[in-house]
Amino acid sequence: MKELAKPEERKSLPPPDSILVKRAQLGDDKAFAELVRRYEKKVYNICYRILGNVDEASDALQDAFLRAYQFLKKFKGKSSFYTWLYRIATNVCLTRLRKRRSASALTITDTESDESYQRQPIFVSSDLIGDIPDAAQSPERLVRQKQLREALNQAVAELPADFRTVIVLRDFEGLSNREVSKVLNLSVPAVKSRLHRGRLFLRNRLSRYLNNYEQI
Amino acid sequence: MSKSNRYPNNKNLQKASECLKFIKILTEFIDSDLTENQLIEIRSHLSNCLLCTKTYKEFRFLLHLCQTQLVEEPKTVSLQLWEVLEKRFQRKTYRHFK
Numbered sequence: 001m002k003e004l005a006k007p008e009e010r011k012s013l014p015p016p017d018s019i020l021v022k023r024a025q026l027g028d029d030k031a032f033a034e035l036v037r038r039y040e041k042k043v044y045n046i047c048y049r050i051l052g053n054v055d056e057a058s059d060a061l062q063d064a065f066l067r068a069y070q071f072l073k074k075f076k077g078k079s080s081f082y083t084w085l086y087r088i089a090t091n092v093c094l095t096r097l098r099k100r101r102s103a104s105a106l107t108i109t110d111t112e113s114d115e116s117y118q119r120q121p122i123f124v125s126s127d128l129i130g131d132i133p134d135a136a137q138s139p140e141r142l143v144r145q146k147q148l149r150e151a152l153n154q155a156v157a158e159l160p161a162d163f164r165t166v167i168v169l170r171d172f173e174g175l176s177n178r179e180v181s182k183v184l185n186l187s188v189p190a191v192k193s194r195l196h197r198g199r200l201f202l203r204n205r206l207s208r209y210l211n212n213y214e215q216i
Numbered sequence: 217m218s219k220s221n222r223y224p225n226n227k228n229l230q231k232a233s234e235c236l237k238f239i240k241i242l243t244e245f246i247d248s249d250l251t252e253n254q255l256i257e258i259r260s261h262l263s264n265c266l267l268c269t270k271t272y273k274e275f276r277f278l279l280h281l282c283q284t285q286l287v288e289e290p291k292t293v294s295l296q297l298w299e300v301l302e303k304r305f306q307r308k309t310y311r312h313f314k
Contacts (some may be wrong), residue, residue, distance in 0.1 A: 029305045034299065044289040058293040062300045067294075109230060152281055171282040177247070196243040203278055210274040 017081040025073050032072070036065055039082060042173065043089045045070040049168040052157045060096060064089040086175070087183045097161050148209045153173050155205035163198035170195055182201055236259055238268050246275055 017038070023031035043064055048057040075084055135201050159167060169179045169180045170191070177195070203210060238261050244250050245258055262269050 027308075029308070033301070033305075036297075040294065041289050044293065045287045048287045054290060054293065060298060061293065062297050065297065065301060066304060069301070086274075148281070149285060152278075152285065154294065167282070171279055172285065173285065177249070192243060192249075196240075199275060199278065200239075201241060205275060206278065210277065 003052065004142050018077065021072070021075065021081050023078065025075070032069060035085075037086055040065075042082070043085065046086060046168055047093055048163060049156060049172055050090065050161075051096060051173060056096060060089065060092045063092045067092070079114060080179075082184050083175075083179055086173075087168065087185070090169070090183055094161065094165070107134055114144040144209075148206070151206055151209055152202070155202050158205065159198055159201055163194050166194040167202070171199075231265075235265060235268055238265075239271065242275060243271065246271070246279060265305075 010080045015034075017035065020031040020035050030036070044057060044153050045059040047064070051057050051060060064085070068085055071088075075081070112189070154165060156167065165184060166180060169175045169183055170177065172207070175183065177188050177191050179193075180186075182213065186194075229299065238245075238258060241250065241254065241258070244254075262272065
C-alpha cells in the first residue's frame with residue numbers, strides 16, 4: 001500500500017510551474033524568481049547552442065526572461081510554461097542571428113560562397129566540454145573524446161539555423177517532436193524533416209570520428 | 217570501401233534502394249516513432265545489412281553525445297541576469313508605490 005507523505009514532507013514538495021505562473025501573474029515576483037531559477041540553465045543552454053558564444057547567450061538569456069516577465073499576463077496556459085519560455089528564448093536568438101547575418105552581409109566579399117554565407121559561421125569555444133560516463137579513461141581516450149566533443153560543437157555551429165534550432169531543442173534538450181513543433185511554430189512533419197536532415201549533416205561532418213566510435 | 221563491396225553480398229540496385237528507404241526513416245526508427253509494419257521491415261533489413269547497421273549505430277552514438285553534452289552556465293552570466301531582474305522587480309515596486 002502506498003504510504004501517504006507526512007505533512008512536513010508534503011509542504012516541502014516544490015509547487016508545479018502552473019501554480020508559480022498564476023502567482024507571478026498576480027504580481028508575486030518571488031514566484032517568477034523561482035521559475036527563473038528552474039529554467040535559467042536550460043534557457044542558457046539553448047541560447048548558447050544557437051548563438052555559439054557566451055556574451056551573446058548571456059544577453060539573449062536576459063532578453064528572454066525580461067520578455068517572459070513583461071508578457072506573462074498574456075500567457076494563457078494552453079501549453080506548458082517551459083514550451084512558452086523556450087519559444088521566447090528561441091525567437092530572441094533567431095532575431096539576433098538575423099541581425100548578425102544582415103551585418104555580415106554588409107561586409108561580405110565576392111570570394112565568399114553562398115554556402116559559407118548560409119552557414120553563418122560562429123565562434124565556438126571549448127567550454128562546452130562535458131563528461132561522458134566512461135569506465136576506462138585512458139589519456140588517449142580522453143583526448144579522443146575531447147576532440148570529438150569539439151568537433152561536435154563545431155558541426156552544430158555550422159548547421160543552418162533552421163536545423164540547428166530543431167537539433168538543439170530535440171537532441172540536446174530532450175523535447176518531444178510535438179513540443180519542438182509548438183516552440184518553433186512548425187508542423188510535426190516539418191520538425192521531423194529538419195531533425196533528420198540536421199542529424200545527417202552532423203553525421204557527415206563527424207564521419208571521421210564516428211567511423212571509429214567504438215574506440216572513443 | 218570499394219564500390220564492389222559497398223553493399224554486403226554485393227547484390228544489386230534493389231539492395232541500394234532498400235538502404236535508401238531505411239536511411240529516410242532512420243530518425244523515426246531511432247525515436248521509436250514507426251508503425252508495427254515498418255518496424256518489422258526495418259528489423260529484417262538491419263539483420264541483413266551491415267552498412268545500415270553501422271549507420272544506425274553511428275546515429276545512436278551521435279544522439280548519446282548530444283544528450284550528455286552539457287554547457288555549464290558561467291557564474292558571471294547568472295549574476296548579470298539576476299542583477300537585471302532585480303532592477304526590473306524594483307522598478308515595478310517603485311511604480312506601484314508612486
